Structures are given as structure tokens and as C-alpha cells.
Amino acid sequence: MDIIGQFRHYLRAHYPDLDDDRWLVDGMSFNKEQLKSEHLKAKLPKGITTFKCYFFAHEPSHTAIYLIADQEGKEVYDIYTLNIS
Secondary structure (H helix, E strand, O other): OOHHHHHHHHHHHHOHHHOOOOEEEEEEEEEHHHOOOHHHHHHOOOOOOEEEEEEEEEHHHOEEEEEEEOOOOOOEEEEEEEEOO
16 A cells, blocks of 8 residues: 555544545655654664655644655554644
């Protein structure tokens, strides 16, 4: 499943009322060493140094969802949801 499919699956399971087409998405690659959060570093697999963070923003609900995945967006390692109202 691609990153959009994984995002939609998470959305339907946790926020079905937000499953619409009003999401903006962006992605950024990063190295594990750049992370300040030891908690997040511990969740990422050993032996892989480069990951991608996908940021989904839903302005009408003031919700942001971050997915931390491998470079190809096939394996999601962590998901965070923020309400930014």
C-alpha cells in the first residue's frame, strides 16, 4: 500500500469524519541522527539511516497528521496527530 493508502486507512480508522479531499500533503527526507527525540529514534529500525516524514494538513478542522516512513513510503514506522486550533 502506498503512503496515501496508508494515510487513508489510518484516517478511516481514527477520524472517519475527516475522510475528504481537503487535505494538503508534503514530504521531507531526514537522517535519523537529525532527530532530537530519543523516543522517536527508538521506534525507527536499526540499520536504516534515511527516512521520510509525510505531513498531512486539514485546515478546516485544524488537524495535522505526520507519518514517519521509509524512503519509498511503503513501511510506516510511526504516526502522530496534532490538533492545531
